[in-house]
Amino acid sequence: MxxxxxxxxxxxxxxxxxxxxxxxxxxxxxxxxxxxxxxxxxxxxxxxxxxxxxxxxxxxxxxxxxxxxxxFPDAEVALAERLRAFLPSLGTQRPTIRDLCNNQSGIRDYATLSILAGGAAEATFDRANARAILEQTASLQFAPGTEYCYSNSNFHILASLIEEATGTDFGALLRERLxxxxxxxxxxxxxxxxxxxxxxxxxxxxxxxxxxxxxxxxxxxxxxxxxxxxxxxxxxxxxxxxxxxxxxxxxxxxxxxxxxxxxxxxxxxxxxxxxxxxxxxxxxxxxxxxxxxxxxxxxxxxxxxxxxxxxxxxxxxxxxxxxxxxxxGSGNGTDSSAVSRYYVNGSEALLAEVVSDPPHGVMVVAEGDETIICPALANPINETAHLDEDQLEPPMAERRRVFKKLGSAAGKKLEGRFFCPELAATLVVRETSGITYASFHGPLGKSDLFILKSLGEDVWQTPNLRSIDVAPGPLSIMRRISPDGTLVLLVSAPLARNVAFSYIG
The missing domain is CATH 3.40.710.10 (DD-peptidase/beta-lactamase superfamily)
Known part of the structure; x- marks a missing residue:
């Protein structure tokens, strides 16, 4: 040593x-x-x-x-039908076993979805609860194999399929084989x-x-x-x-x-x-x-x-x-000083925050990940990154996304009840003494009230809500009007993006 x-x-x-x-x-x-x-x-x-x-x-x-x-040397063949049966509500666009292993399935993280279903952080959450959420999966965050998004759901499914296919306890298999x-x-x-x-x-x-x-x-x-x-x-x-x-x-x-x-x-x-x-x-x-x-x-x-x-x-x-x-003998670490400005991708309800501006780089937090990029704000940084006063294109392995700079906070109030049929959950938003609060009500229960902070026009952010797993980071909430004229709130977290809640009263 x-x-x-x-x-x-x-x-x-x-x-x-x-x-x-x-x-x-x-x-x-x-x-x-x-x-x-x-x-x-x-x-x-x-x-x-x-x-x-x-x-x-x-x-x-x-x-x-x-x-x-x-x-299973050929897991794609051996487990294909079991994977199909595990996700009965999903349409024809289905992930492979490899997509699950690589976090490229597009399946949202069930631990994060438990928040949107009203689950309390310290409540009992068992395999039956997880299975119920996953069986309701009717949409994906992206086409399988095209992007990366970390999701506990992928590996929960893999372990369940292994147990079902072998008829043997997962723990016993781990002991024997590894x-x-x-x-x-x-x-x-x-x-x-x-x-x-x-x-x-x-x-x-x-x-x-x-x-x-x-x-x-x-x-x-x-x-x-x-x-x-x-x-x-x-x-x-x-x-x-x-x-x-x-x-x-x-x-x-x-x-x-x-x-x-x-x-x-x-x-x-x-x-x-x-x-x-x-x-x-x-x-x-x-x-x-x-x-x-x-x-x-x-x-x-x-x-x-x-x-x-x-x-x-x-x-x-x-x-x-x-x-x-x-x-x-390698080096790591960066030096930074704090700044803060927000950029938004409206089509996918994603939020990015520039949280520091050190002499040799800008730290961008997008989708839960921190990335250091160069400070040349008016020029292309590399093939996949660009930052200026109006637009951010952070370097992301899965694909290039454009984030527009968020304008100043607007005075519009946000109140009402909004329903997500995929989760059978309701987001209740109310204003008290000029401050906006919200709560999720769903099959897993009713969450505590939490403050919504206005970041800009039609964009709010929650505190870092606790869940059954590590807290997933603040949720972003974006107000939109659907093509049929319905008022919709798009709720996104780093591990579960673009979940739609429609206004019901």
Whole structure:
């Protein structure tokens, strides 16, 4: 272990301070550093260790895809009819198994849709609830294979199809086909988030608000659900690092960069995100739910993996990438100073916000992702990005979109009841003391009232509403008139876009 790596590991515990955490860096199967700090439970004074069990949340997705390919070499044929039956309300434009694995299906995220159906963040949400939402899916966000949008629904469906086709419990298949070969001795599938892990507590909050125990009552399978310790994930990295040496290995099959239907490279495939730390290519995934953040990533060319696990909500991805940067000598990070202006894509009810304007780049938040682009505001930036005072074209892998600068806030009031038949849900909007509030009422219940902030003409934004998963980011609400003259509110979140609620009174 180098002094730089040791300092970087110490910095993680300081910079991303919270109740506790663990980390490791593995190179060529050898553990360069392993560290645990803080408390697994602050009220009981239970110390964090490398054996402490965490829910690894969405890191589960790569296990789901590996299991799929291990069991079904030709999954498109083997599972096609079952996939069709799982989405009975969908028309002729249907995603493939590959589209699900690559987050290119166009199916909206069921956890986000649960908000629009009136679900409370801490209510029990089980597989039957998820199945009911997915069975009602009658439209897609985009044509399958043409765009990327992260969606838990894809991997929930994959795990369900695997169970149905094999007649075997998903957890048993994971133990037999993946955990045992990788020597992940304490890893297990625990679908009910209210019951795990027993020896560690996840905490919401921060130093400003204080930390408090998070409550989760959702059931996960395929999209999340695996619980594992740092030691288990170290074993997984060793297993993957060895497998990466062999062409055609299960790991290389899920780690191969994917593409869209037109051949354009895609940023995500088979439960793994492809990216860069400095100039080093990495493949990995973040996991998170209320009270937990996990990230594992592998720089295959350098043969180095990093794992970070927090029982609080600090940025585990940033922490893990700082370890990769230190271990490989690459740089990462940017400096910025805050600004804020909004741009809107009216046809798809999408909102983009320029949140900083550093000397060497502009940070744009669009569809939940942060992108750094050049500051030459009046000139084309590259083949896929352009920003000026009136128009934004952020770089997006799936396709180029135009966002027009949003005008100043208008004085029109927004009130009434708006219905979405696809979700059987109603959005109720009212004004009290000059402030606009709203609430979702649907088959899962009635949400608390939340404030709607006017951003400009016919555009509002909600606070970051909590859901059964990590909060999806603020919802944007845009008022439109349909061709038949009906007043419509288009509701969008990064993982569920352009959901229409029509005025009913």
């Amino acid at each position: 180098t002094p730089d790596l040791e300092r970087a590991a110490e910095k993680v515990a300081e910079q991303f301070a919270g109740p506790g955490g663990t980390l490791a860096v593995v190179k060529g199967g050898v553990v360069l550093i392993k560290k645990a700090w803080g408390y697994a439970n602050t009220s009981e004074g239970r110390c964090m260790t490398a054996e402490t069990i965490f829910p690894i949340c969405s890191v589960t997705k790569q296990f789901t895809c590996a299991l799929l390919l291990d069991l 955990f045992a070969p990788a020597k992940m001795t304490t890893a297990k599938l625990v679908t009910d988030s209210a019951t795990y892990p027993s020896d560690c507590t996840g905490y919401e909050g921060n130093f400003e608000s204080g930390f408090f125990a998070a409550v989760n009552r959702s059931h996960w399978i395929g999209d999340a659900g695996i619980s594992a310790s740092l030691e288990d994930l170290i074993s997984w990295e060793r297993y993957l690092q060895e497998a990466s040496k062999w062409e055609g290995s299960l790991y290389n099959r899920i780690a191969t960069e994917q593409s869209f239907i037109d051949g354009t490279p895609a940023p995500y495939g088979y439960g793994l995100a492809h990216g860069l730390v400095g100039n080093v290519k990495v493949v990995g995934h973040t996991g998170g739910m209320r009270g937990w953040r996990i990230h594992r990533t592998f720089a295959s060319d350098a043969g180095v993996s990093a794992i970070v696990m927090f029982n609080h909500e600090a940025n585990a991805k940033e922490a893990a990438e700082s370890l990769i940067a230190s271990a490989t």
